[in-house]
Amino acid sequence: MKVSYFPGCTLKNKAKDLDLYALRSAEALGVTLEEIENWQCCGGVFTTAEDEVATKLSSVRALKYASDRSQPLVTVCSACHNVIKQTNYAMQNNKAFADKVNRYMAEDGGYNGEAEVYHYLEMLRDLVGFDTLKEKVANSLKGKKIAAYYGCLLLRPGKAMGMDDPENPTIMEDFIRALGADAVIWAKRNECCGGYISVESPETAKKNSNAVIRNAKAAGAEMIITACPLCKYNLEKSGADIPVVYITEILAEALGVKEDTNA
Amino acid sequence: MHNTEYLRDEIIRISGANPAKCMRCGKCSATCPAYDEMEYHPHQFVNMVECGDIEPLLNSESLYMCLSCFACIERCPRGVEPAKFVEAVRLTAIRQQGANRLTADNVPPIVDEDTPQQLLVSAFRKYTK
Ligand code: SF4
Ligand code: SF4
Numbered sequence: 001m002k003v004s005y006f007p008g009c010t011l012k013n014k015a016k017d018l019d020l021y022a023l024r025s026a027e028a029l030g031v032t033l034e035e036i037e038n039w040q041c042c043g044g045v046f047t048t049a050e051d052e053v054a055t056k057l058s059s060v061r062a063l064k065y066a067s068d069r070s071q072p073l074v075t076v077c078s079a080c081h082n083v084i085k086q087t088n089y090a091m092q093n094n095k096a097f098a099d100k101v102n103r104y105m106a107e108d109g110g111y112n113g114e115a116e117v118y119h120y121l122e123m124l125r126d127l128v129g130f131d132t133l134k135e136k137v138a139n140s141l142k143g144k145k146i147a148a149y150y151g152c153l154l155l156r157p158g159k160a161m162g163m164d165d166p167e168n169p170t171i172m173e174d175f176i177r178a179l180g181a182d183a184v185i186w187a188k189r190n191e192c193c194g195g196y197i198s199v200e201s202p203e204t205a206k207k208n209s210n211a212v213i214r215n216a217k218a219a220g221a222e223m224i225i226t227a228c229p230l231c232k233y234n235l236e237k238s239g240a241d242i243p244v245v246y247i248t249e250i251l252a253e254a255l256g257v258k259e260d261t262n263a
Numbered sequence: 264m265h266n267t268e269y270l271r272d273e274i275i276r277i278s279g280a281n282p283a284k285c286m287r288c289g290k291c292s293a294t295c296p297a298y299d300e301m302e303y304h305p306h307q308f309v310n311m312v313e314c315g316d317i318e319p320l321l322n323s324e325s326l327y328m329c330l331s332c333f334a335c336i337e338r339c340p341r342g343v344e345p346a347k348f349v350e351a352v353r354l355t356a357i358r359q360q361g362a363n364r365l366t367a368d369n370v371p372p373i374v375d376e377d378t379p380q381q382l383l384v385s386a387f388r389k390y391t392k
Contacts, residue, residue, distance in 0.1 A: 008381075010380045014378070043385075044385030045385045046331075047350065048279070048350045049347075049350055049351055050276065050279040055388065152330070156336065157336050167337075191296060194296075196385040198382060199365065200327050200364075201328070228381075230381045230382055230385070233379050
């Protein structure tokens with residue numbers, strides 16, 4: 001199966017592992033991630049304002065690219081996923097916004113929200129299947145207690161993300177179990193690490209991140225997994241004394257394709 | 264500067280949300296991870312916008328403390344989406360000439376070897392026009 005892939009700026013720089021392990025693991029599961037040509041940065045956070053149009057065009061172009069090829073659009077980074085899905089939701093549900101966007105993009109042909117967007121975890125659940133994933137596991141992570149950290153961007157706003165129940169999600173826990181490990185359930189798994197506030201107020205980011213880590217550890221976690229480079233950064237900078245690992249890294253490890261990627 | 268009524272209507276128009284739906288339950292503020300850092304809390308944004316009390320919000324540090332975590336948007340039982348007002352007021356503030364919160368000169372001291380691109384891109388999206 002071939003899908004259009006939007007890596008985003010961080011996966012090409014500071015989060016190269018997230019990208020490499022995503023590509024390698026998908027290949028092992030029979031999915032080829034075809035990188036969108038000339039993709040542009042999503043902007044990191046969605047702007048909810050009705051009159052912000054130009055800042056959302058890079059997402060619309062990526063969406064249109066996938067829809068022109070009749071391919072699902074797959075993202076890995078939580079932020080890209082959030083921005084692109086919220087933009088697609090606006091294209092589908094906000095006529096005035098879609099009209100303005102299509103004026104900008106008149107020469108490229110219209111776009112009205114036809115693309116189907118999948119986060120990498122949704123791709124595993126809905127296109128590959130967690131049962132299939134389970135069968136492909138070569139190195140079971142049995143006995144490992146892992147806390148799934150959703151943060152804010154994967155699930156909210158629920159009506160635009162459509163990924164899982166935003167208050168009681170299971171997709172990441174099901175992913176952990178498919179790899180043979182134990183999923184720890186904890187209260188702060190869908191609360192914010194502080195996000196970009198670390199620019200404005202590092203103390204606030206530290207406070208939020210510390211609360212997340214404390215809660216995961218109190219629930220017995222030996223490791224926290226995330227799909228978000230900023231969550232990883234904030235948790236680690238706040239002095240995490242527990243490994244914070246990308247979802248694709250434990251996936252590559254379990255599938256037995258991790259080592260080759262260091263070449 | 265604009266008259267109060269114009270500014271109020273403009274903020275509501277930019278936000279795409281409706282403050283009149285609020286029933287003042289305070290759930291948005293109770294769930295807000297930036298509550299302690301905010302002078303005006305999410306439910307106050309909603310109420311002050313509805314009353315046209317925009318100037319204090321425009322000049323408040325609270326604008327830069329919202330994390331865009333969408334918790335208040337998800338959890339408001341009335342679908343008011345408070346963060347949309349925070350965003351509309353912040354944009355109105357930073358769209359004024361010379362009012363950018365973050366400039367390229369601010370970046371070197373906050374960057375370390377692990378800083379993800381996502382952090383800078385997001386901060387510029389929120390703090391700069
Ligand atoms: S949660 Fe919604 S209804 Fe309750 S105070 Fe906040 S905006 Fe108003
Ligand atoms: S989006 Fe902003 S105002 Fe709303 S809960 Fe999050 S930090 Fe608070």
